[in-house]
Amino acid sequence: MDERVEVTLNINGEEYQLEIGKRWTLLYVLRDVLNLTGTKYGCGTGDCGACKVLIDGEPVNSCTYLATRAQGKEVITIEGLSKDGRLTPVQQAFVETGAIQCGFCTPGMVITATALLRRNPNPTREEIIAALDNNLCRCTGYVKIIEAIELAARRMRGEA
């Protein structure tokens, strides 16, 4: 139904040559072509952040991002963050502080937090809250998510 195109995508450090629909979103390609199901569909309109991935280091809603646009860019999904089964400091802090309940917003939250701390290793509370502007959570009231990001930042700076 949809016109097909060939693309080369770099996802989590691996190259994939794919034939995809021209209008397919990056989210659809990740989940339904590559079976990288850690990235979630929450709203389809870019309002909840459950589908966030890093594109060249920036957190982007993959549900409103055409997969063809990702060519020549480096895409990192939640599956690509931890190496050799070890959690990243952000992931570890989310687990320990109780920032995870239903977990459906978690991959997007972790992606956003990871991008923030790479850009700004010493964020204020206000900067953390501002970074979460495009991530919704219905379980935690964000309290422990903010605590988790603060803890991860301290640890990454070697302070905790």
Place this chain on the structure above:
Amino acid sequence: MAERQYEELKEFEKQLEARGLKYVGRPRPNREAVLKVTGKAVYVDDLRLPNMLHAKLLLSPHAHARIVSIDTSEAEKIRGVRAIVHYFNSPHNVFNSAMRFYGDNSPFDMPETEYIFDEYVRFVGDRVAAVAADDPFIAEEAVKRIKVEYELLPAVFDVDQALAEGAPLANPHGVDGTNICGGWLAYGSHSEEEVLKAIDEADYVFEDTFELSKVHHGYLEPVCHVAYYSPDGKLTIWTSGQNVFCFRSVIAQALGLPHSKVRVIKMIVGGAFGGKLEVLHEPVVGLLSMRTGRPVKLRLTRKEVFLSTRSRHSGKVTVRTGVDKDGRIRGQYIRSLMNTGAYAGSGPNTVGAQSGKTFLLYDAPYMFYRGAAVYTNIPPAGAMRGYGTPQIMLPRETHIDRICREMGWDPVEFRLKNVLRPFQNNCLGQNVHNARIADCIRAGMEAFRWYERRRAAEATHGQRVRRGVGMGLAVHGAGWYPVYQDLTTVTIRLHDDGTAVLLTGTHDLGTGARTILAQIAAEILTIDPDLIEVIEADTDVTPLDLGAQASRTTYIGGNATILAARQLREQLLDEASRMLKVSIDRLELDDGFVVVRDNPSQCVSIADIVASAQRGSTGMPQRELIATATFESRTAIESYAADFCEVEVDTETYQVRVLDFLAVHNSGRVINPLLFEGQVHGGIHMGLGYALSEEMIIDPQTGEVKNPNFKKYRMFKAADMPPSIRVITVEEPEEAGPFGGKSIGECASDGVAGAVVNAVSHALGVELRRVPLTPEYLRSVVEASRRS
């Protein structure tokens, strides 16, 4: 459960506590956290079955219509369309999607009003047809090509329209030719006339009517179901649900299958809050799989979630209270109309549940509740965190504050004078057990510096930006006792390496139920909780449970776990006694070993005991160490909350900002403080949205939800949350709860909106009679009050 068994259970708990608790009462992260944080947790939408088809629903564009004809010929021409189902080619078995247990179909409580596809559509978003196709794009295109001829019918959208003389019937199952669903529920301490008379004879009489909005659960995981009807005639449904055994009953009834041929498996749930308690589109997906013989998945878009799932009952609540000069409430009368939408679902039951909470907070000699669910042509309401309770707490708590303003009482002092005390009987003669609401109020008053901050806020009342300080109370139960049966069964099996598996029908919704049950079992078996696997909610594998609802999980599931673990402990001690040739009364479980109390070097590991039992080494029959126990609730136990907040209102923009929130909870002993706090934080988030920003806006002409997306349906973001949120507990144990625990899930949210509305009223000096407190509404109230 026999009384004796219950007493033994409590005696056993006391022995464990005397020994010192190792896992219960300790913080512990959700046991699924690592899976979730790495993106490896498998939700329903992450299932990939061979040859799986994708379904799409055709939803009604009309609020009320008869389906005259459906033409699918154009849709069928698309390559990759495998099945199309609708009213004219599907089974017509009536059901109630909110049924809670088999045989739960009383016309008063659970009227059966739904079909997989009906001849009529009764709200914008009602199901008309469904397509299964090779991929979601084909399914979507096919749905667009289905031609439906409708005969349009008149519709009603709110309770006033629905109850007006000669109103069109939104649903034909109403009582006596009206839109009343199920019937009126009316009861109290005395007759209705006596209560109204007592109120009128009081020194002061107050009456307020509050309008309640329709809000959505806003779970982040959209509704998703997968079905597979296998060649042996078995239908398996994987779903993100809260009540698999009941789903089995409803799905079986809808499709005409025996229960043994339906298996429902709960997957990891991405948030539910009551919104996944009722069967949604599972029967449709099941039907499509039966037609195609292939697995079928349906994942709703966010817009479809808003249009075609469930939401909180909107409605209208009137509270009339008689108060004497000394500040004692003499009588209170509550009249509640809950808008249940197009189908009965849990409408009448929500009315029943809210009626119960009416009597469990204030100590008034005369009280009466009258309420009904009302059919309208809007999306069906259903269970949502609180189940009718916020709709009582919010109107009543704001009404109480108005009484305080008019009589010159401080809101804290008035409430302290009137709330029920521990072990008191309420006006219905029900004992409230260890109800520590007065302690919650006092603790909150101190921690919040109530008087000081009220005065400081009042000092801003001449300014553009004004502050207000308010509070609100809440009560919630744990389970259904004494209204319905309330039981669950837990099985625990010991493996031969000394680890264990716990099988439970309990549902973990991200709330940490699996974590908490493992903590409780670990406390008794002295095995690390991480070494106890918890398998949940699979109708063919786990024992019976009645679902994650009514804040029952910790109470009912926790007690069943104690019973099963205790039986297993007895089996371990018995076998160890034979192995060690020491009498049982000298043995104790300790850190994975049975040890001789007066000679701890003499011991045997759980692994060795299990192996010995399986081999029959001690002369006993060869056997597995396994225990199954059913807990039956015999006590109603209530949790209480006092919520305090400070707000700031800009009197030019009428924007409200919540500056500080304090939640004080009496939930008995807290089993896991980390998860407990998380529940309270989430409850505050939901209550703040209810008070200030969330509403499903129904178009008054068409009945359509006008804001079915997260851009326009405004849930609080991180930046909207109060900069300071505190949770404190009054940890008085409740004897009937597991290790003294009570519920938290719903009580966390029930009182929040009342506290916020009262704080805004305090800031602006006006009476507020609806939620959400949009800037437009606040401006109109303030301007009206200036004019008068």
